[in-house]
Amino acid sequence: MTEQSTKEQVKLENILLRNSVRIHDKLRVQNMIMSLIDGGREKLQIISDFDRTLTKQHVDGKPTMSSFCIFSHCSQVPSVYKEQDEVLRQRYRPIEMDPNMSREEKAKQMVNWYQEAEKLLYGFEFQTKELEDVVRDGGTELREGTNIMLQSLQAAQVPVLVFSAGLGDSVSAVLRYYSVLLPNVHIISNYLRFNGLKVNGLQGDIIHSFNKNEHALEKSGYFQVLASRSNVLLLGDELGDAAMADGVQNAGTVLKIGFLYDRVEERLEEFLKHFDIVLIDDQTMDVVNGILDLVL
Numbered sequence: 001m002t003e004q005s006t007k008e009q010v011k012l013e014n015i016l017l018r019n020s021v022r023i024h025d026k027l028r029v030q031n032m033i034m035s036l037i038d039g040g041r042e043k044l045q046i047i048s049d050f051d052r053t054l055t056k057q058h059v060d061g062k063p064t065m066s067s068f069c070i071f072s073h074c075s076q077v078p079s080v081y082k083e084q085d086e087v088l089r090q091r092y093r094p095i096e097m098d099p100n101m102s103r104e105e106k107a108k109q110m111v112n113w114y115q116e117a118e119k120l121l122y123g124f125e126f127q128t129k130e131l132e133d134v135v136r137d138g139g140t141e142l143r144e145g146t147n148i149m150l151q152s153l154q155a156a157q158v159p160v161l162v163f164s165a166g167l168g169d170s171v172s173a174v175l176r177y178y179s180v181l182l183p184n185v186h187i188i189s190n191y192l193r194f195n196g197l198k199v200n201g202l203q204g205d206i207i208h209s210f211n212k213n214e215h216a217l218e219k220s221g222y223f224q225v226l227a228s229r230s231n232v233l234l235l236g237d238e239l240g241d242a243a244m245a246d247g248v249q250n251a252g253t254v255l256k257i258g259f260l261y262d263r264v265e266e267r268l269e270e271f272l273k274h275f276d277i278v279l280i281d282d283q284t285m286d287v288v289n290g291i292l293d294l295v296l
């Protein structure tokens with residue numbers, strides 16, 4: 001082993017020793033990270049969820065606003081939308097989280113949810129500029145170190161796909177507000193469609209939490225552009241996020257990092273099956289940035 005790779009091993013050991021880190025197979029993860037290091041910046045791409053992955057899961061126990069939540073906090077959005085949207089949330093959110101329902105059945109129900117929610121998105125004027133005001137006033141915070149991560153990826157010319165089943169207009173607004181809507185960042189999400197100044201549903205096919213995989217991406221052409229970047233660092237906070245890299249062609253090493261905050265005991269085992277590294281109530285990007293330090 002060279003002196004350089006011994007140093008890397010020591011640094012890596014230290015990263016993985018953090019309190020928040022849980023790993024099912026440590027040797028496998030170490031080998032995966034060494035393979036990412038070997039591939040370097042040229043072979044790397046990042047695929048990240050947005051809500052509660054790039055943003056914090058909570059601040060002092062209070063959940064952060066999701067991208068759809070930012071939208072419904074806008075004063076331009078009529079109260080009838082907010083009420084009916086909440087009714088749908090109460091009905092479908094338990095289904096989304098139900099550990100006993102099959103993925104296929106959930107996916108069907110998610111399509112129903114988004115289709116019904118989309119019907120509410122009609123006929124009122126909306127200027128997307130207000131989204132940034134809500135971010136500023138409501139304090140949707142990026143995870144500590146998200147800024148550094150995105151800036152160093154931009155400096156290294158490593159592409160970042162933000163893949164979100166949330167509202168793309170809010171995703172853009174948050175990243176813009178924190179000055180990290182950088183040229184290497186590409187967002188695939190649900191965007192509002194407009195007819196003049198009025199909201200007119202959503203653009204294109206719906207992305208929900210159980211179709212964040214190759215099918216949603218086939219049409220985007222994104223992965224063709226990235227065909228040479230076979231190594232993936234994937235970040236998410238829901239089990240469905242673990243499938244986000246399934247459309248990467250000729251995938252090499254795909255290292256999946258999952259952030260887990262609520263109902264840890266109940267969900268940890270399942271998270272460890274889907275993610276290579278699970279971070280328990282870690283509201284920072286320190287582990288990710290530690291790995292990137294070695295790779296870039």
Ligand SMILES: [Mg+2]
Nearest residue numbers: 049051052237
């Ligand atoms: Mg999320």
